[in-house]
Amino acid sequence: MKNIVIASDHGAVSLKKEIISFLKTKGCTVNDMGVHNEDSVDYPNIAIVACREFNKGGYDFGILLCGTGIGMSIAANKIRGIRCAQVFDLFTSRMAKEHNDANFIALGGRVKYNVPVTEILDTFMMTTFANERHTRRVSQIMDLDKIR
Numbered sequence: 001m002k003n004i005v006i007a008s009d010h011g012a013v014s015l016k017k018e019i020i021s022f023l024k025t026k027g028c029t030v031n032d033m034g035v036h037n038e039d040s041v042d043y044p045n046i047a048i049v050a051c052r053e054f055n056k057g058g059y060d061f062g063i064l065l066c067g068t069g070i071g072m073s074i075a076a077n078k079i080r081g082i083r084c085a086q087v088f089d090l091f092t093s094r095m096a097k098e099h100n101d102a103n104f105i106a107l108g109g110r111v112k113y114n115v116p117v118t119e120i121l122d123t124f125m126m127t128t129f130a131n132e133r134h135t136r137r138v139s140q141i142m143d144l145d146k147i148r
């Protein structure tokens with residue numbers, strides 16, 4: 001059973017609901033940090049709340065949603081410890097885990113994906129980190145947190 005933190009801006013409220021329903025069918029625990037309606041909000045503020053929650057510990061990964069997934073991923077990757085991958089399909093979803101050990105994925109509520117988002121998510125959850133040379137590279141990414 002996975003413990004997941006999720007948040008969206010107004011551009012992906014209905015996608016968030018769909019994802020939460022799917023995760024519950026998978027037996028996951030989901031902490032929904034909002035938003036809960038389509039009133040306009042600023043996505044960086046939402047990303048910070050979800051990433052800070054993740055950094056408290058105890059979560060397997062996080063999901064950030066906005067209109068495109070772009071703004072949320074850019075914002076999340078500014079926050080210490082976060083490796084947020086904007087994923088588009090089954091391949092990028094698998095690679096985000098296998099090679100990058102992403103601890104967040106970002107998706108867009110206004111994006112037309114070629115496969116159901118639930119499959120994209122399921123692929124991410126079913127994949128394991130490859131280790132080997134990727135451990136070194138992920139560690140190099142995390143060292144970038146020290147750069148000011």
Ligand code: RB5
Nearest residue numbers: 011066067068070071072
């Ligand atoms: C909000 O209109 C939109 O800009 C936001 O959801 C996201 O797509 C930004 O990257």
